[in-house]
Amino acid sequence: MEHPNVEDTYKTLSKVSSGLYKDRSSKFHYFAFPVKTEEEIKNHLADLRKTYYDARHHCFAWILGINGDSYRANDDGEPNHSAGDPILGQIRSNQLTNILIVVVRYFGGTKLGMSGLINAYKTAAAMAIEENEIIEEQVKSQLKISFSYPAMNEVMKLVKNQELNIIDQQMSLDCQMSLEMRQGLFEFVLNALQEIESLQILEVEE
Known part of the structure; x- marks a missing residue:
């Protein structure tokens, strides 16, 4: 994609x-x-x-x-x-x-x-x-996501490949992460995240 x-x-x-x-x-x-x-x-x-x-x-x-x-x-x-x-x-x-x-x-x-x-x-x-x-300067967008541990590899692969910035992450029963990216990547990243099993989009800031 x-x-x-x-x-x-x-x-x-x-x-x-x-x-x-x-x-x-x-x-x-x-x-x-x-x-x-x-x-x-x-x-x-x-x-x-x-x-x-x-x-x-x-x-x-x-x-x-x-x-x-x-x-x-x-x-x-x-x-x-x-x-x-x-x-x-x-x-x-x-x-x-x-x-x-x-x-x-x-x-x-x-x-x-x-x-x-x-x-x-x-x-x-x-x-x-x-x-x-x-x-x-780049215009930035942000996303907050929640996912279970098995999905960690997929999430981190997306973060690395698209050079996303992890602003905040919390590890407890599941993982929560706030990601920042250039606005041009937003739709692509959102679609990719929605394909990851067990992952939820909690907040979106375009």
């Missing part, structure tokens, strides 16, 4: 990166964060607003989810589409998700114009990504 090749990886950033980009005396402080929830995004934005409380603009864009279904771009007072969209464009052109980029601007007295603003925010976002590290 061959397992299917299901898309279950995504590209994101490995750490937080930050720096400063200057254009005609305006300062653009840029920050990139790996994130998994909107709650995390709100917390990062709140922290930056506290630290850079006197800045005129806190422009940002974020994308969440393996398919990048959830996203937002915010110009925070800059002309429409001059800040959030160029930041979002950099995230998309690097095919990243689960990422937040914030660019905090201090106005330097010289107006940059629409094309100047777009270029400045695009450059700051590109630098935030460049100075970070792009990594590939």
